[in-house]
Amino acid sequence: MADVPQLSRQLTVGQLAARSGAAVSALHFYESKGLISSTRTAGNQRRFTRDTLRRVAFVRAAQRVGIPLAVIREALAELPEERTPNREDWARLSEAWRGELDERIGQLLELRDRLTDCIGCGCLSLEKCTLSNPYDELGEQGPGARRLRVDRAVRERDDAGACARPGT
Numbered sequence: 001m002a003d004v005p006q007l008s009r010q011l012t013v014g015q016l017a018a019r020s021g022a023a024v025s026a027l028h029f030y031e032s033k034g035l036i037s038s039t040r041t042a043g044n045q046r047r048f049t050r051d052t053l054r055r056v057a058f059v060r061a062a063q064r065v066g067i068p069l070a071v072i073r074e075a076l077a078e079l080p081e082e083r084t085p086n087r088e089d090w091a092r093l094s095e096a097w098r099g100e101l102d103e104r105i106g107q108l109l110e111l112r113d114r115l116t117d118c119i120g121c122g123c124l125s126l127e128k129c130t131l132s133n134p135y136d137e138l139g140e141q142g143p144g145a146r147r148l149r150v151d152r153a154v155r156e157r158d159d160a161g162a163c164a165r166p167g168t
Helices: 013-020 024-032 052-064 069-078 087-121 146-164
Strands: 046-049
Touching (some): 013 052
């Protein structure tokens, strides 16, 4: 069997995008963040090794479950010689990320429950409205738009004073 030339074992950014389903701009972004790497041809064109397909799939799967890119980069950097992650790597990392995801799910459930309470209150400044205004000091003065009322009272007072001045 003939040896395949080195160039044909590499992918252009367009080929990588087509095969991975990621946009070319996303691949450029991943490269700028150190998630994938390329070499350059004499004409300064990017070339990616075929194992970059697996790295892109790994990054996209981790992103889909809400793992930040910085955490993904750290995970990839821990691999020996920054090799492409395999099934065992994914199992180990996904187990490590499970606790963080469970915590986020708990926060989202709490947010959802608070949202239901907030919709029921109407004015969004009652004590129950911890979602949209958790430290609402003006809410202690009563419901409604307190600052608008103050501004309107000042304007009405100023307008009334202007009418009482001579020459107006």
